[in-house]
Amino acid sequence: VKAAAEAVYLPLLFLTVALLGGLRVEERVVLTPPPLFALVLAVLLFGVLVRGRVLGPERLMNGARSTLQNLNGLAVILTSFAASAQIFNLIIPESGLPFLLFNVFLFVLLLNTLAGSPDRIPVLRSLGVVLGSAFVLKFILLAALSDPDGGALKRVLLALLEGVTLGTLSQAPLSPATGYAAFATVLLFLVGLAMLPPPARGVALVRSHE
């Protein structure tokens, strides 16, 4: 089961996230590659995953493993990095003030998490909250504000945002298919992170004094 998870399930799952992360269903289907800053955020996220004991790279690649095992480990590392970049490509708004704010917010948040000493479960919870919140902000709130037909949510938001120029907030309208695909992609990514092998716990040898 361990070999199957490492060689088959994890790489395929992360590659699926990498594929769906760039999917935009508009008048035509567009697959967008990650912008440069998404790669920067992915590097920071990777640091958080390693420091937060979500991913133990030494368990995926080390001298005691065979070449094939190390290649499988490399595939997991590379595909999880590609998925991380695409997940930021997915949850960050495409333009305007939200694009800038999301990038800055995520950059500072990841740096802050990296500076602390988080453990596996808190890091996974924190990522669930961050990705979930970003999804709600982009695909529900910003999408409602950018909806040309409007709706009850748009009227409530307009009342709350009285005085704010919507030109800085509104995005290109998103089709419902993009939102559903994004929801599945975020869930898949979180499942993949939870399946990553954590680093081996160190064993301390303590001499007991008689």
Added chain:
Amino acid sequence: MQDRSVRAFGLGLTIVYAAFIVFLYVTQPQNLAQVTGSLTSSVGAYRVDQRAFDEGLALFRQDRHDAARAAFARADPADRDARTQFYIAYSYYRSGWGRFYNDDEHFQKGLEHVDRAIALAPGGRLVVGDPENSIHDASELRAELAAGLRIEGSDLNPMRMFRGRK
């Protein structure tokens, strides 16, 4: 042994899947026909439906351009054949051409198809030696379509109404 087989299978599958994703991002297909068409043309196995193409050509010569384009689309569902794309572009040119003004929407679509034809042609040069056509070269067709979309002073020339459709 079983562990080794699973790992080798997984590695192969990962490489194939990753290559497929890169292929999708590069080609940006719009439907399943375009996915399969791109894959088969990448190994030189893509073929147009000759019967549909001949039907489209006959309709094109009768100036029934909507029907002709539908037949050409059936012949080349993946948009991978340079000659069919040339004829679709030519059909848009002929149906969009007007003595007083051109239909910009048709010309724009024609430009997209002729660009695709040029991109698909070996060396970017496509010559269709059909004696019934006035335009044989894809670059010439492209120039006609692009000129039709430009707004110029010569558009106001009254002698323009005596020009002919190619």
